[in-house]
Amino acid sequence: MSNSTVANRYANALFEIGTEKSNLPQLEEELNTVIEVFTKDEELKAFFENPRVSKDQKKNFIREVFKSFSQETVNLLLVLTDKSRMNSLKQIVKSFVDMKNEARGIAEADVYSVRALTEDEQQQIQNVFAKKLNKNTLRINNIIDQTILGGLKVRVGNHIFDGTVATKLKRIEQSVVSANK
Known part of the structure; x- marks a missing residue:
């Protein structure tokens, strides 16, 4: 087992x-x-x-x-x-x-950012992602990651919402490369 x-x-x-x-x-x-x-x-x-x-x-x-x-x-x-x-x-x-x-409608979220998030920023993230995930509350664990150029990466369970600048640049690069083929 x-x-x-x-x-x-x-x-x-x-x-x-x-x-x-x-x-x-x-x-x-x-x-x-x-x-x-x-x-x-x-x-x-x-x-x-x-x-x-x-x-x-x-x-x-x-x-x-x-x-x-x-x-x-x-x-x-x-x-x-x-x-x-x-x-x-x-x-x-x-x-x-x-x-x-789960029973209380609470989700735990790891939020990766280049700097510590303010209370207001955490509250905004909580409001947006709690609605997206149909949860009453989102507990945020802010993780400072100096490799992020800007933006945020939010991980809730197996879901990853990547809004970092590096990921956006990769998507642009992929779309330009595929358009030139």
Whole structure:
């Protein structure tokens, strides 16, 4: 079974529980914190990857460190530890957030620009692309890319809207070359 299939199953179960208990935003916040902790702390990663550390020791660690988190988040971490699937955590969180966003009509967008976008510019982009994609809200992650001469490239899921100057110049070049054939 592929890692993404496993991740989707765990994410779906967590999403259903979170929907039932109406705590999806809390779960998302907690899971993002867990990911941040596991990403930044190399010793913690080594601890969980060490085969000499028993599953019981790892589970006790989780219970202690994440005791202020919801029972759903702690249970997920315990099950992942039990099943030796902690390496799937990042994909599970991504799938969970995608499900939550889809249910709420929210899309995540990476907007590539040569400079940081102002709040007004981000709001305009949000308004235009939320309508295009039939979403209520568009969360913008502005990525500065110095290779862009001008314009924007917007990536939402598998959709890429490329309005960069370089792409426009390529299209002009292609039309001129094909017209001269």
